[in-house]
Amino acid sequence: MQTKALPLLAAAFASIAFGAQALDIRAGVLRVDYPALLPISRYDIRPDDLAFAGAMLADEDNATTGRFLGHSYETVTASTAPDMAMAALEEMLGTGIRYVVVDAKAPEIAALAERAAQDGALIFNSRAPDAALRSEACHANLLHIAPSNAMMADAVAQFAIWKQWKRWFLVSGSNPADRALADAYRHAAAKFGATIVEERIFEDTGGARRTDSGHVLVQRQLPTFLQGAEAHDVVIAADATDYFAAYLPFHLWTPRPVLGSAGLRPVAIHGAHEAWGATQFQNRFETLTRRHVMDEDFNTWLALRVLGEAVTRTSSNDPAVIEDYVLSEDFELAAFKGQKVTFRPWNGQLRQPILLYDGRITVSVSPQDGFLHRVSPLDTLGLDEPESNCTAFE
Numbered sequence: 001m002q003t004k005a006l007p008l009l010a011a012a013f014a015s016i017a018f019g020a021q022a023l024d025i026r027a028g029v030l031r032v033d034y035p036a037l038l039p040i041s042r043y044d045i046r047p048d049d050l051a052f053a054g055a056m057l058a059d060e061d062n063a064t065t066g067r068f069l070g071h072s073y074e075t076v077t078a079s080t081a082p083d084m085a086m087a088a089l090e091e092m093l094g095t096g097i098r099y100v101v102v103d104a105k106a107p108e109i110a111a112l113a114e115r116a117a118q119d120g121a122l123i124f125n126s127r128a129p130d131a132a133l134r135s136e137a138c139h140a141n142l143l144h145i146a147p148s149n150a151m152m153a154d155a156v157a158q159f160a161i162w163k164q165w166k167r168w169f170l171v172s173g174s175n176p177a178d179r180a181l182a183d184a185y186r187h188a189a190a191k192f193g194a195t196i197v198e199e200r201i202f203e204d205t206g207g208a209r210r211t212d213s214g215h216v217l218v219q220r221q222l223p224t225f226l227q228g229a230e231a232h233d234v235v236i237a238a239d240a241t242d243y244f245a246a247y248l249p250f251h252l253w254t255p256r257p258v259l260g261s262a263g264l265r266p267v268a269i270h271g272a273h274e275a276w277g278a279t280q281f282q283n284r285f286e287t288l289t290r291r292h293v294m295d296e297d298f299n300t301w302l303a304l305r306v307l308g309e310a311v312t313r314t315s316s317n318d319p320a321v322i323e324d325y326v327l328s329e330d331f332e333l334a335a336f337k338g339q340k341v342t343f344r345p346w347n348g349q350l351r352q353p354i355l356l357y358d359g360r361i362t363v364s365v366s367p368q369d370g371f372l373h374r375v376s377p378l379d380t381l382g383l384d385e386p387e388s389n390c391t392a393f394e
Contacts, residue, residue, distance in 0.1 A: 022070035028092040032104035054300035062308030106130040113139040124303035138390035149184035151382035152266040155354035155366035157188035165233035172238035182238035197230040222251035237261040269298035278336035347390040351378035
């Protein structure tokens with residue numbers, strides 16, 4: 001059976017290669033590094049090659065087909081402080097790069113996309129989850145690989161509803177990113193029929209989050225903070241800044257499952273995910289980097305694979321042609337998540353399943369069975385077309 005498949009595979013490639021022209025595709029990965037406290041856990045320390053490692057693997061994967069078609073791929077990487085991000089982009093654009101994967105927060109993403117548009121360059125957002133970037137603040141040259149806050153919250157909400165955990169105790173942080181994530185969970189509760197019986201805000205008072213006596217203080221303070229809550233099925237944690245949620249699962253007053261920023265967490269990928277052929281992806285990534293994959297790596301890999309697939313299918317390296325193709329109904333890409341991923345043509349968001357991860361295994365994958373949509377079940381996650389105020393793609 002395998003020997004019969006080889007001539008068929010060669011014929012398929014030959015049909016693509018026929019008439020194809022040699023192309024050089026140069027892309028950039030721009031990572032903006034922000035001042036931050038050490039993470040709560042040493043396991044969460046950011047590796048030096050975060051995001052860049054995904055680019056290395058993507059270049060290898062794109063070259064597999066590219067060599068046959070006469071297409072070459074090169075990715076330039078740069079890390080920078082927020083105030084130097086524009087200069088780093090200018091340098092990339094000055095060398096002729098017209099595809100840039102940006103690992104940055106919303107303010108920098110928006111400014112960089114606006115500047116890139118002047119040169120006809122395409123930006124891939126691999127980090128920022130903000131709703132506005134997919135709605136009223138969208139850009140026609142900005143495609144979102146990173147799942148939004150709404151997609152993540154909806155993924156958690158669907159699982160909770162499927163389990164009949166409909167009474168939520170929402171605990172959120174006090175920082176702007178925490179409040180934005182809490183808003184996403186409020187919207188998800190209303191969207192899928194959950195009730196938020198009570199909300200509390202855990203104030204970020206600044207200072208170090210990890211000290212020798214920190215766990216003792218948290219063990220005493222958190223249960224008291226959570227005491228006397230209305231009867232609830234689950235605790236939903238909205239802690240985008242990673243300040244307190246990791247301590248929640250074993251420091252509740254009333255023992256309940258924790259979902260969201262701790263306990264059962266929504267992620268794009270994790271190092272133990274093996275379903276749908278992901279084992280070979282994990283093995284190749286680990287051989288290349290000597291570590292497990294993280295969301296930033298996967299999002300960067302996926303962005304560059306979107307580019308590679310589009311170049312293969314269109315035989316073009318023109319950003320306008322590439323964007324038209326990826327936003328069309330013809331585009332689809334395998335991403336080791338059980339179904340092909342595609343783009344929402346109204347706001348440039350990549351549709352994709354969300355893994356629900358407990359720190360060791362994939363517990364479940366959303367969208368959950370029974371959540372239907374007239375276009376795709378994946379559109380039950382995040383902003384649907386009637387909810388988005390994005391007009392840039394019209």
